[in-house]
Amino acid sequence: MATIKHLAIKGKSYAFPLRYLTYQYDEKTNQPILDENKHMVLRDEYLIDAIGVKSPSTFQEECENWNSQNHKNQKESEIKLHHYIISFDPKDKELGLTMKKVQAIGMEIANKFFASCQVLICTHPDGHNKSGNMHVHIVVNSVRKDAIDKPDFIERESECIAGAKIRASKLSMNAMKAEIMEICKREKLNQVDLLNPPNEKITEREYRKTQREQDKINIENAELEKDGLVPSKTEFQTEKDKIRKAIKRAIHQANDEAEFKKILNESGITVTESRGRWGYKTDDLKRTIRARQFGTNYEKEYILSKLGSIEAIRSTDNYYGKLKKKINVQNAINAADTMNFFVKNGLFSTDELREKLSVAEKEYAQKQTRKDEIWEKLNYTNRMIHNTGSILVNKRYYNAWRQTPADQKDTYETKFAAELANYRKATDDLNKDMEKYGITSMPKLDDLKAEKNVLMTELERIEAEVAQSKQSLDEMQILMNNYNKLLGKEPINKKQYEKSKDIVQENHHSPTI
Incomplete structure (x- = not known):
């Protein structure tokens, strides 16, 4: 079954799409995979084409030049790229689907919906977690290159003008879904209804x-x-x-x-x-x-x-009879487990259980607060590591730019736009964090990594404590509910307690959630 997903890209530079499409990236961290010399590693297999630019290698330069001419995408908050991913069922290979055919389908979609735009079309042979589903990426500059007559799948005339920003509207997405369904039908591939919402939905x-x-x-x-x-x-x-x-x-x-x-x-x-x-x-x-x-x-x-x-x-009597019998059996089990808990913990009334429950609630809330504090500090430390590392990696490009003669600066900046943009962004973000947390000097990367290891260890410990505290809290809440329902909300008297104490096995456990 073919599916389509859309991503709006804001913060990445125009150099990133080509890197991601042609080099290997770690699926879990989304970071590039490096060889022993710290160089990025090319993907083993891919097909790539371009529309509206001279070649895929010039995509970054041409998009940035076109945006600059039209004074668009100058802010980090603006959507710079629209990234569509069309994935196919792994079983489609048995129906004759190949990478060339997937790339041809990607080109067909791109030519129909983005013919007047700057576009990269790239097919990969495998999906996330080695799932075996071939898929094609369609990466589109959000500023239209050439004017067109308004088609049915575009809502506004203003989007059809050269230099205008394009949108991924519901109308255009539905049109693309319908087109994909028609192509799959034509190519005799597996397909589901993309236009109606699914019964069960799990996001990526x-x-x-x-x-x-x-x-x-x-x-x-x-x-x-x-x-x-x-x-x-x-x-x-x-x-x-x-x-x-x-x-x-x-x-x-x-x-x-x-x-x-x-x-x-x-x-x-x-x-x-x-x-x-x-x-x-x-x-x-x-x-x-x-x-x-x-x-x-x-x-x-x-x-x-x-x-x-x-x-x-x-x-129906048959169904109700079986259900009632099942409920009676479960009620008996709940009653026994509830009494056993009271006996093991020396409790005589629900007031004592409520007090125990209140203490457990406070303990859980305190541990949860501590967990949130560690998470916040860990997120801050991760940002510091990322920004410090980015500064160290790209600093030489920035220093070289500063030493470049004034008449050559624009050429140098165009050539190393991604590296310079990463350096400036990392510097700005690091300065904001340092000002926010009162740090006066740039932290050492080794110190930050050591701090991260300490925080990760502390986080694992507190998460285990939170889980244990939550389980204990849930067990007591269930016991309270069972007691109220099954024993008529009456406190356990001394005679019941002594009688139960004699028959409860020492190793009997409290009810499982």
């Missing part, structure tokens, strides 16, 4: 984060297993994934909208509503996530329709 950012964090867990677990220990956590879940699973459970448990929201609320998820559309928020999220970002299966209309259909199924 979430996917990449899951991959990164899962890799960390796998490495940590491998070390634990070497020492003969059993890992306590084997799978990483994002907050979005936790919300997805909680929603799916709630759909099958709730009778109506009010009960659905109540079940989610008990799981720590608040359902919000704005202009008839739902959103979801947890305590760990700073912002509400709109339901449509999860896919159509998580929007209000779909969920309410499912609640109705499930209610119809529940009306």
Whole structure:
């Protein structure tokens, strides 16, 4: 199935696209891979063409000259490039898809939608994490090169003028999606409907984060297993994934909208509503996530329709009988686990449990605050390392520019535009951080790296403590809920306690989340 993604590029220089397309970059850090001599390494295989410029190698120079003539893209905040990535199903190779055919499709799309622009078209044979999906990059200068008659996929006449800024509007994106679907149909390739929103939606950012964090867990677990220990956590879940699973459970448990929201609320998820559309928020999220970002299966209309259909199924005696039996068994387990916890911890009433819960909440909040402080300091240190390193790498270009005669400065600056821009940006950013944090002299790179290692160690320790504190807090909250539901909110008396104490095994554990 072919998919298309759009990225608006602001901060990168015009030298970056050609480097990224032709040299090897680390998928996790997005940094160039260097050989033993600290030189960038060319990609093993790629195809590249250009439209609106003499050749791919002159893309940077021609784009910058054209922007300068039209007084566009002079600020860092402006969108300089539109980057489209069209990816194909790995199974398409079995249907005859080759790199040449992918490049031809990329050229076809570029000629139809960006014929009057400055464009790079480059095909790579493999995707993220060696997934095997061939894909083509289409990188477009955001300033139009030649005037055109307004086509149907452009909203404004003003975008068709030479020297005007172009946009990646919803209209143009839908037109490109429709064109890709038609091409896949023509070439007999696998394809899905790109124009209608998916039932389940996972963004690339979430996917990449899951991959990164899962890799960390796998490495940590491998070390634990070497020492003969059993890992306590084997799978990483994002907050979005936790919300997805909680929603799916709630759909099958709730009778109506009010009960659905109540079940989610008990799981720590608040359902919000704005202009008839739902959103979801947890305590760990700073912002509400709109339901449509999860896919159509998580929007209000779909969920309410499912609640109705499930209610119809529940009306049958057979289904209800099995469900009731299952609930009774689970209630008995919950009751036993709750009593065992009270006995093991010497508690006689829910007041004592509430006090214990309050202490756990404060401890968790303190650890979370400390974690946020370390994260902020680590982010600052990473910025300092990046900017200091960039200054050291590009300083020789800046010094040479200063010593260049005045009549040759423009030529030198054009030739080394990327290096000079990186030096100036790094210097400005470093000065801002130094002023903000009261630093009077430029820090040493080795000192910053040592500080980063200390912070990473501290972060790993505090993250483990936060996770353990959260698990303990959740367990006690579940016990409190179980006690209120199953034991009628009555405090445990001395007779119940002594009777339970005699039958509880010493190694019996509290309920698992």
